[in-house]
Amino acid sequence: MDRSHKPSALTPSTTGPQPSVHSEQGRVIASLPTGDSVEVLLYGATVTSWKHNGRENLWVSEAAKLDGSKPVRGGVPVVFPCFGPPPKDHATGGLPQHGFARNSTWEYLGKSSSESGKLASGGDDGVKLDFGLSSAQLSEEAKKAWPYDFALVYSVTLGKDGLQTMLNVQNKGDKSFEFQMLLHTYFRVDSITKVTINGLGSTTYIDKVLNATEHQQSNPSLQITGETDRVYKSIKQDTTSILQDGKPRLDVIRDNLEDTVVWNPWIEKAKGMGDFEPNDGYKNMVCVEVGAVNGWQKLESGDTFEGGMIVKSHL
Known part of the structure; x- marks a missing residue:
């Protein structure tokens, strides 16, 4: 798979x-x-946390459930195999909103x-954590709703x-399936009124509001000046x-993904969500969520899809 940001292997440092x-x-907690x-x-x-130079870059609700009782409100939830409420006439139609990846227990591999040449120049400068989810680990309800043989890494x-996050999707079965995927990243900012987002100019978007x-x-x-829920599709810039106060804060670089969702619930929507605190x-x-959500990705038997992001902090 030829990708402009494809990670390149590193030689582990022994000193x-x-x-x-x-x-x-x-x-699982990793530190450098x-x-x-x-x-x-x-x-x-x-x-649920990514700290760089002593600063937390991700926002997690104070009311987020971290005990496995429901998907986490905040951090970087993994959305698969459908984004939003699935269409009733689609193969994912029996699944909950955003699919099952974010409310299944994964295996630490x-x-x-x-392996990211973009992030580090030696083995002591970076560490990669792998997590796996396959059809065998799904609840009976999810298996029944989406009966495909797959593996995610x-x-x-x-x-x-x-920070780099990559999702590898493998079709392990004998029939093709369609899917969407999204990394639903909640970034922490000092003040939304002083935030600007660049890199989406001249792009067509679907406004869910x-x-x-x-x-x-x-x-x-x-x-962002009010409730925002937009799907920017086929973005030309990587x-x-x-930006915060006009200064670079975070860069989100898409890898083999063309779409980005921008979301902020604003006042009323935030009040209406029981797990969104403070109000x-x-x-x-x-x-700012990278993904493949404009239409469906079709994966034939035995094929693999991989996409994700690199996020760089300027603080």
Whole structure:
């Protein structure tokens, strides 16, 4: 698979401080000698924390359930095999909103030295954590609703320059299936009123706040001034940037994915969600979510699809 941001293998370093990885209470925590860290909950393989230079980059609701009772509100939930409420006339029609990946318990497959040439230059500069989910691990209800033989490998790479998350989808069965995937990332910001998002200019988007009508993003910079729920499709630029007070804060680089969702619930929607706290938490978060959600990806028997993102922090 030829991709512009395809990770390149690194030679593990045998000298100097090494990354540390440990698991506890249903989560895996990795940290670098620099102090940067990432935490991944096995339930949903949800990244719940990513700290760079001592600063938390992800927003997680104070009311988020971290005990496996429901999907996490915040962090980086994995959406698969459908985005939003699935169409009733589609093969995913019997599944819940956003599918089953975010509310299934994944298996921790282990760690390795980073494979991301974009993130690090030596094995002591990065660590990759792999998580797996297959049809055998699904609930009986999910298997019945989506009876395909599949395997997912989700790789979370912590590097000194950023975080990389990649989802590998494998069709293990004898018939093709269609799917959507999305990394539903909640980024923490100081103030949503001072945030601008660049890299979406001249792109067509579906505005779910305006009855899923199509519009063109004419302004090169997007500002969030009310409830926002947009699907930007077939984006030509690889990078979407979040700026705070006009200064670069985070770069989100798509890898083999063309779509990006931008979401902020604003005042009323935030109040209406029982697991969104504090109620004014919308002021300190914005979702910039890379994915393949405009239509469906078809995967033939034996084939593999891989897509994800690299996020770089400027603080």
